[in-house]
Amino acid sequence: MDSNNLYSQQEFERIEGYILGLMTDAEKQSFESELEIDQNLRARYEDIKVLLQEVELVSLKDTMEEFHAELKTSTPVIPIISKKPFVWKPLAVAASLLFLLAITLWIFLGNTTENEKLYRAYYQPDPGMVTAMGLQSNYEFDRGMVDYKTGDYPAAIARWEKLLSEKPDNDTLNYFLGSAFLAIGDTEHGKSYLAKATQFESGVFQKEAYWYLGLTLVKSGNTEEAIKYLQNSGRKEAAEIIGKLK
Incomplete structure (x- = not known):
């Protein structure tokens, strides 16, 4: 090529x-x-x-x-033979399911701060970018982008961290490494890469880096810093978040 x-x-x-x-x-x-x-x-x-x-x-x-992993870990169902006729009780089953759902939500949301709820309400992983597989020198980055877009974030991280060791000041690598770490829930590593991506004044992804860095600061409760980065992002949703933070 x-x-x-x-x-x-x-x-x-x-x-x-x-x-x-x-x-x-x-x-x-x-x-x-x-x-x-x-x-x-x-x-x-x-x-x-x-x-x-x-x-x-x-x-x-x-x-x-x-699918195969689920098959290996699933417990085989052993039929139970009973002489009593089966009686369907839809209301009882529905009540049980609602009770279990309520308990699950209480456990999940009860341990979540308002800032974390706000983060989850607005966070969506960056969809990734179109890659031009025309240059051999870009193959590792492009292959990492394929991993990223298919949800294999650890594989993308492994490829891009290796590239970043050779090009530490590459704004695109820093931004997408930050995005990949956020996607797996590692906001601490994500913040460090995104902070570096915001430093490139002519960087294509600077405003996006501001947005995601602002969200991570919202999650950690650093409201003052979060507002600063959100304002610089230029996102219309930023005003909504700032209004809720105030």
């Missing part, structure tokens, strides 16, 4: 739409006509098709591993 195979997010989404069958008949016909005459477009199409297949395979592999 060479540098001619790099492409924009708009082109990625267009090719992705064709592969996933999301185009109209007219769009599909136009795209296929271009595909026949544009060699670079064909190369980029093949790159993206491989990437999407890889994402799908990684996701399927994780799903199957979880």
Whole structure:
């Protein structure tokens, strides 16, 4: 692969739409006509098709591993033979389920501070970014992004930390490492990487880093610092959180 195979997010989404069958008949016909005459477009199409297949395979592999793990750990059900006829009591069952749910919520929420509830209400993992698999030098980052997007955050962290040791001042690596640590619930490590990402004045992800760092400070109860970072994020939700904090 060479540098001619790099492409924009708009082109990625267009090719992705064709592969996933999301185009109209007219769009599909136009795209296929271009595909026949544009060699670079064909190369980029093949790159993206491989990437999407890889994402799908990684996701399927994780799903199957979880399924097999559940089978191994599940307790076999032994039928109980009774001479008494079975009597269905839907109201009693419903009451029992509601009671168990209430107990679970009480245990879970009763030990949660208001700041933690606020964090959970607004936190959503960063969805990740489109990767251009056209340069071999970027393969490890791109492969880590595939792991990240399929929910294998520890694998993404392992790949990106290795890259960060070579490029400690890379704003993108710092930001997504922070995002990956937040996604696994490790806010302390997440904060350190996000704080570094906010220091890059021309960084693409600076405002996003402000947002997530502000959320982690909300969770830890550092209200004054949280408000400062949230205000710098430019997010409309930031005003809502600040209003609730005050």
